[in-house]
Amino acid sequence: MKRKILILLAWAVLALGAAGCSRLAEVKDVFTKSQEGSGKKEETEADETELEGEEGEVQKACDAFFEAYTSLDGEEAGKMIHYGDPITFSRLQGALSENIQVEISSVAVDGDDAEVTAEITNIDMAAIIEDLPEDVSSKEEAAEAMVDAISHKDAPTAVFEVTLLFTRVDGQWLIEMTPELSDAVLGGYQSFLNRLLEEMES
Numbered sequence: 001m002k003r004k005i006l007i008l009l010a011w012a013v014l015a016l017g018a019a020g021c022s023r024l025a026e027v028k029d030v031f032t033k034s035q036e037g038s039g040k041k042e043e044t045e046a047d048e049t050e051l052e053g054e055e056g057e058v059q060k061a062c063d064a065f066f067e068a069y070t071s072l073d074g075e076e077a078g079k080m081i082h083y084g085d086p087i088t089f090s091r092l093q094g095a096l097s098e099n100i101q102v103e104i105s106s107v108a109v110d111g112d113d114a115e116v117t118a119e120i121t122n123i124d125m126a127a128i129i130e131d132l133p134e135d136v137s138s139k140e141e142a143a144e145a146m147v148d149a150i151s152h153k154d155a156p157t158a159v160f161e162v163t164l165l166f167t168r169v170d171g172q173w174l175i176e177m178t179p180e181l182s183d184a185v186l187g188g189y190q191s192f193l194n195r196l197l198e199e200m201e202s
Contacts, residue, residue: 051107054109054114055107055108055109055114057173058107058109058114058116058166058173059104059107059116061080061166061172061173061174061175062102062104062116062118062164062166062175063102064080065077065080065081065175066100066102068080069087069097069100069185070097070098070100072089072094072097072098074086074087074088074089075087080174080175081174081175081176081177082167082169082174082175082176082177084174084177091143091147092143092146092147092150093186095147095150095151096122096123096125096150096185096186096187097185099122099123099150099155099157100120100121100122100185101120101121101122102118102119102120102121103118103119103121104116104117104118105117105118105119111168112167112168112169113165113166113167113168114165114166114167114168114173115163115164115165115166116163116164116165116166117161117162117163117164118161118162118163118164119159119160119161119162120159120160120162120184120185121157121158121159121160122157122158122160122184122185122186122187122188123150123155123156123157123158123187124155124156124157124158124187124188125146125186125187125188125189125192126158126187126188126189126191126192127156127158128146128149128150128155128156128187129146129192131149132145132146132149133145158187158188160183160184160188162180162181162184163180164176164178164181165178
């Protein structure tokens with residue numbers, strides 16, 4: 001029981017840095033419903049070469065967002081999020097964000113909406129948390145232990161297959177901070193928390 005409480009304390013530390021993501025929890029569902037009856041989307045495979053046309057614009061917007069995010073430029077990254085605000089990175093979230101790698105598989109554009117299929121490689125936060133020292137007794141100690149583990153050259157990683165959603169607003173492609181994207185950039189932290197809460201309730 002003590003271990004589960006410590007994990008929840010550690011979750012609170014990171015959750016402070018991720019505030020604001022949850023208010024867009026319904027974006028993906030809304031996007032999906034809007035596609036019904038709209039016909040087949042034009043889809044282009046995104047190989048190693050740069051795409052052209054609208055697909056290329058979306059690809060560049062995706063690259064720019066992750067470049068800003070992994071550089072911890074919260075001001076710039078916030079400008080590229082639909083309904084977004086500047087991001088304030090906690091020390092823990094910053095250490096995690098710098099490890100993100102993104103590989104785009106395909107881009108599909110339908111009017112002012114677009115979907116990017118991608119693989120996001122990030123630190124495996126479930127593995128990090130499960131290996132926390134048994135003597136951790138506070139949020140501060142938990143956060144410090146996680147930062148140390150994330151910064152280690154042999155830190156465990158995981159691959160998250162995601163569908164990134166973009167909306168064109170005033171000619172600019174903006175990314176939607178969906179729960180799926182939020183989970184991936186946090187190393188699967190939210191998924192782990194959900195599983196933990198389900199276990200505690202059962």
